[in-house]
Amino acid sequence: MTVVIAGFGSSTLEKRSDRGIAAFALEAALAALADASIRRDEIDGYVGAPFATNAGSPHAEGGDEISLKTVAGLMGLRLTWGADLYRRYPTDMVASAAHALQAGTCRFVLGLRALYVAPGLDYATGTSGPVFGADQFTKPYGYTTAGARFAARAWAYMTRHGATRDDLFAIVDLSRRHAALNPQAIWRDKPLSLEDYSRGRMIAEPHGLFDCDLPICGAQAFLMCREKDLPQGATPARVTGFSGFARPEALWSMSGRGPADLKTAQLYDGFSSMVWEWLDGLGLTEPGGAPAFLRDGNGEYGARLPLNTAGGALGEGRLHGMGHLREAYLQASGRAGLRQQAMGPALVQVGPYDDSSFVLLEPVNV
Amino acid sequence: MTHKPQRPQPVPTAETRPFWEGAAEGALVLRRCQGCGRLAPPLAPRCPDCLCDTLLAERLSGRVMLKGRTRLHLQPLPGRTGPLTLVECAVFEDPRIVLIALDEQGVTDGALPDAILHLGFSPAEGDAHFAVVLPPEDRA
Ligand SMILES: [Zn+2]
Numbered sequence: 001m002t003v004v005i006a007g008f009g010s011s012t013l014e015k016r017s018d019r020g021i022a023a024f025a026l027e028a029a030l031a032a033l034a035d036a037s038i039r040r041d042e043i044d045g046y047v048g049a050p051f052a053t054n055a056g057s058p059h060a061e062g063g064d065e066i067s068l069k070t071v072a073g074l075m076g077l078r079l080t081w082g083a084d085l086y087r088r089y090p091t092d093m094v095a096s097a098a099h100a101l102q103a104g105t106c107r108f109v110l111g112l113r114a115l116y117v118a119p120g121l122d123y124a125t126g127t128s129g130p131v132f133g134a135d136q137f138t139k140p141y142g143y144t145t146a147g148a149r150f151a152a153r154a155w156a157y158m159t160r161h162g163a164t165r166d167d168l169f170a171i172v173d174l175s176r177r178h179a180a181l182n183p184q185a186i187w188r189d190k191p192l193s194l195e196d197y198s199r200g201r202m203i204a205e206p207h208g209l210f211d212c213d214l215p216i217c218g219a220q221a222f223l224m225c226r227e228k229d230l231p232q233g234a235t236p237a238r239v240t241g242f243s244g245f246a247r248p249e250a251l252w253s254m255s256g257r258g259p260a261d262l263k264t265a266q267l268y269d270g271f272s273s274m275v276w277e278w279l280d281g282l283g284l285t286e287p288g289g290a291p292a293f294l295r296d297g298n299g300e301y302g303a304r305l306p307l308n309t310a311g312g313a314l315g316e317g318r319l320h321g322m323g324h325l326r327e328a329y330l331q332a333s334g335r336a337g338l339r340q341q342a343m344g345p346a347l348v349q350v351g352p353y354d355d356s357s358f359v360l361l362e363p364v365n366v
Numbered sequence: 367m368t369h370k371p372q373r374p375q376p377v378p379t380a381e382t383r384p385f386w387e388g389a390a391e392g393a394l395v396l397r398r399c400q401g402c403g404r405l406a407p408p409l410a411p412r413c414p415d416c417l418c419d420t421l422l423a424e425r426l427s428g429r430v431m432l433k434g435r436t437r438l439h440l441q442p443l444p445g446r447t448g449p450l451t452l453v454e455c456a457v458f459e460d461p462r463i464v465l466i467a468l469d470e471q472g473v474t475d476g477a478l479p480d481a482i483l484h485l486g487f488s489p490a491e492g493d494a495h496f497a498v499v500l501p502p503e504d505r506a
Contacts, residue, residue, distance in 0.1 A: 055442075128374055128444065134409060136376035140496050141452055141466045142442035152434030152454050156479045202449075205437040 002227040003098045004236035004364065005333075007036025008326045011114075013184050013218035013317045021116040021217070022074055025066050028219035029075060029112055036223035037233040038108055045106030046072065046082035047093045049113055053320070054215065055144045056121050064116045071112060080106045089350035090321040091357040095242040097224040107229055113322045114219035147212065147271045151204035153353065154273035158206060161288035163276075165206055169197045170294050171272040172210050172314055174307065179315025181339045186214055186317040211272040213313035220322035222329065227364065237332035237346070241360035245351065248282055251358045255345070259284050263344035264331045265305050266324035268351060269312040277353045306341045321350030325359065332361035371444035372492040382408050384423035389487040389495040394428045396463065397421035405460040428500075430455035432481040433464055435474055451475075453499055455485055467497035474499060 009031025011024040033040060050065040052058075062070050068082045081100050085092050090113055097109040131139045138144050157163065176192045179185035192210060200209035223234075230236050241255030252258050259282055267275050276290035284305065285293045293299070299307030310316055310327040317323070328346040330336040348359045378386050381397075385408045388395025397406045401418030405426075412419045434454035443450065451469040456462075467485055474483065486504065487495040 128371055130377045131374040132377050135374070136378070136382060137408060138466055139374045140376065140443075140494065141468055142438055142440075142450055143452055143466045145438060145442040146440050148436050148438050148452050149434070149454075151436035151438075152452060155436055156434045159479055202437070202439045204439065205449075207436075 001102050003101045003224060003239045004227050004230060005094070005222050005239065005329045005361065006038070006225050006230055006234040006236055007032050007034075007223045008329050009033070009035050009221045010184060010326065011219045013186055013216050013319075015186065015214070015216055016117060016119065017217040019217070020062065021064060021066050021114050021219075022062055022070065024116070024217055024219040025071055025112055025114040025221075026074060028114065028221040029071065029110060032110065032112075032221035032223050035234070036225075037231040038223055038225075040075065040077070042108050043077050043110050044080040045097065045100050045109035046077065046079050047097045047100075047109060047111045048082075048084040049086075049088045049090065049093050049320075050084055051087050052115070058118065058121070060118070064118045066112075066114050077110070089357055090325045091242065091348055091350045091359045094222075094224070094239060094325065094359045095357070098239050098242070101224060101226050107225060109224045110221060111224065112219065112221040113320060115215070115319060116217050117215045146204045147207060148204045150271045150274060150352065151207045154206050154271070157273065157276060157288075161291065163288075163291040165198075165208075166194075167291035167295060168206060168211055168272045169194055170291070171269065171275050172197060174294065174299055175269065175272075175312045175314035178301070178309055178339070179311025181337075182310040182316055185311045185315050186216060187311065187315050207271055207273070210314075213270050213318040216317035216319070218317060218319060220319055220326055222325070235333045235335055236364045237329045237361040238364050239359065240345070240362045241358070243358050245281075245354075245356035245358070248358060251360055255360045255362075257345050257360060261345045262305055262347050263342045264309055264328065265307050265347040265349070266310075266312070266328045267308060267347075267349050268321055268324060268356065269308060269314050270318065270320075270352075272314060274352065275307070275312075278349045278356065281353070282349075301339070301341065309336065309339050309341060321348070324348050324350060328359070328361050332363055334363065373443050373494070373496065375492045376494050381411055386494060388423070388425065389497070390490075392487050392495070394426045394457075394465075394485050394497075395423050396426060396457065398424045405457065405463060407463050426457065426459055428485045429458035430465070430483050430485050431458060431461060432456075432474060432477055432479055432483055433461075434479075435469075435477070453483070455483060455497070455499070458482070465497055467499050469499040471499075471501050473501050
């Protein structure tokens with residue numbers, strides 16, 4: 001049974017805001033409903049993944065996180081099914097919504113993810129005092145600070161494969177240039193020269209300031225339904241595959257596609273070096289081949305595999321993969337405007353090297 | 367009485383207590399599965415391979431392999447200034463187990479992935495002794 005994304009909505013994206021996280025959440029949700037031509041009262045399913053990942057987050061409901069209970073209450077939703085996926089990603093939200101739709105549990109599922117920068121907090125560094133569980137082996141060393149673990153991995157990758165900061169800049173540069181065609185991107189009017197990039201202060205070597213995505217206040221939301229329930233006026237993209245990172249081959253077996261079929265890729269880039277992980281990991285490049293692949297221009301518009309075509313998190317702002325999913329939807333449904341690339345299988349990957357998931361979206365042939 | 371800020375303090379459980387007790391004696395201690403012989407990560411309640419729950423604490427060599435490294439320019443820990451060098455250490459006896467340590471003496475400057483290092487433990491900060499990369503002259 002075929003399932004589609006029927007529409008997508010975004011709030012404005014802001015570096016800081018006097019509005020609370022719920023205002024962003026509802027702005028995105030209502031935009032998604034309008035985009036999919038669905039009324040509020042038709043929504044009978046919900047999926048979220050509310051988690052603020054910053055080391056210093058207070059994890060306050062309605063503060064810097066917002067869950068099903070709050071959204072449903074504030075929107076007056078009457079749900080047959082809903083779930084928040086703890087510490088999961090927008091790609092997992094799509095898979096869960098697809099399961100609920102295929103099971104016949106509900107007809108119209110709202111998916112929502114909101115992020116917020118609460119004032120007065122040291123978001124980057126985090127904690128003192130007692131630490132529990134896995135934290136006892138990481139936080140006393142500052143390892144959860146500023147993406148230190150991704151930086152440590154980037155060091156090893158670059159050292160093994162001879163990649164340099166120029167290769168990191170190539171990713172940031174591509175993100176900024178692609179963000180220029182994304183009207184809501186935080187960095188849309190901010191091209192970055194190599195000199196600017198080099199002047200950015202070091203955060204966690206080899207990552208400097210511009211290798212890190214910018215925390216923002218914002219939310220995005222999608223509407224999913226079975227293809228036969230698609231409302232008049234909505235533009236669908238078919239969900240043809242999804243899988244977890246430990247079995248990426250399941251993405252291909254489910255969709256009947258392979259890496260060579262991809263027309264675009266949205267790869268998670270909370271830190272620039274993360275883009276290399278799944279170019280290599282999915283076999284799009286040889287191990288260690290991702291930097292050269294990008295240096296040779298293969299990720300550009302119109303090239304072999306246009307990458308992060310709305311600017312990714314490095315260009316648009318930190319939406320924890322919702323922006324990646326939205327762009328894949330727009331590309332697969334032919335709605336990406338000036339950014340539109342060849343229509344066909346659109347890959348989304350969200351998450352780190354040791355905990356990602358994938359979704360494949362495709363045009364609906366009419 | 368003034369409160370001196372200190373590094374985050376681990377709260378051990380039955381699983382992680384042998385590690386921290388070993389650390390207090392300056393030794394790397396992990397638990398070995400009595401069913402199949404593999405080393406268990408510190409948090410594991412059972413052997414991840416055979417799921418046996420008989421895990422006995424064992425003092426290891428302290429030899430590790432450099433897996434990852436970063437110099438952190440933010441200041442997450444009290445009482446330290448300047449960039450902090452964090453290293454990911456793969457335990458020599460079972461590189462699937464990766465421990466984080468500080469390198470406060472520049473031992474890993476210029477080192478390459480898989481370089482052999484020696485892990486030791488710092489004097490107590492608060493109640494805990496934290497993992498550090500030992501300079502060659504301090505190796506037991
Ligand atoms: Zn065992």
